[in-house]
């Protein structure tokens with residue numbers, strides 16, 4: 552398989568729900584996320600954010616257009632192939648956490664590797680490492696019911712990350728949390744991104760989105776602004792950063808290359 556710096560790519564993606572009175576939820580969405588980016592998708596209720604997340608995450612097929620995950624055109628895959636791609640390449644975090652209440656925290660995270668063909672001891676070893684990354688290694692044997700909302704969301708994030716997916720998609724991850732706890736989850740996403748994780752966060756919270764390096768605004772099923780492109784349109788602005796891949800390691804100020812030559 553070819554190596555790509557693009558984690559996810561959408562080209563002219565449309566999504567129509569229903570037939571009799573069709574709802575055009577996505578009206579031609581084109582954008583891409585490079586490896587190592589942390590992107591906020593923001594927009595009002597009903598603008599198409601969740602539909603977009605479902606299409607990006609291959610939970611739903613688009614009506615038209617192309618979706619590529621880690622270089623693979625998902626249209627070429629049957630449902631089984633799609634499930635395998637999802638298990639390998641995408642981690643999901645949802646507002647409602649979706650943890651198994653009767654399993655331990657460790658097993659909840661280890662279950663993120665169920666379809667990765669990894670034997671149980673190795674699954675648990677990697678799960679413990681993921682819990683360490685989110686600061687919850689000491690709660691590995693607890694049950695989700697014994698934890699706060701913020702801790703549960705950390706467990707869900709560890710589960711999403713445990714398979715080292717190409718991309719993590721988070722749908723309103725702070726929606727069920729108070730603002731202080733929500734801020735700590737966003738801080739955690741920043742830390743994980745700094746360590747190399749590629750993350751897309753869907754939110755209707757403009758303030759939360761403003762703190763992330765790239766904001767994509769959705770309205771009526773269309774992208775109406777993308778801060779990455781806005782920056783591209785202002786090449787003279789030497790203080791502006793452009794997003795680069797995780798393998799690049801750092802964010803490069805536009806124009807820095809020229810300055811280095813002097």
Ligand SMILES: Nc1ncnc2c1ncn2[C@@H]1O[C@H](COP(=O)(O)OP(=O)(O)OP(=O)(O)O)[C@@H](O)[C@H]1O
Pocket residue numbers: 568569574575576594595596597598599600601602603755
């Ligand atoms: N399964 C479905 N069947 C029919 N219409 C749908 C379905 N899912 C979403 N829609 C419609 O598609 C449009 C986009 O919905 P979507 O849930 O993606 O928006 P959203 O921005 O995530 O909204 P919210 O912030 O309220 O969750 C809306 O008009 C919605 O009513």
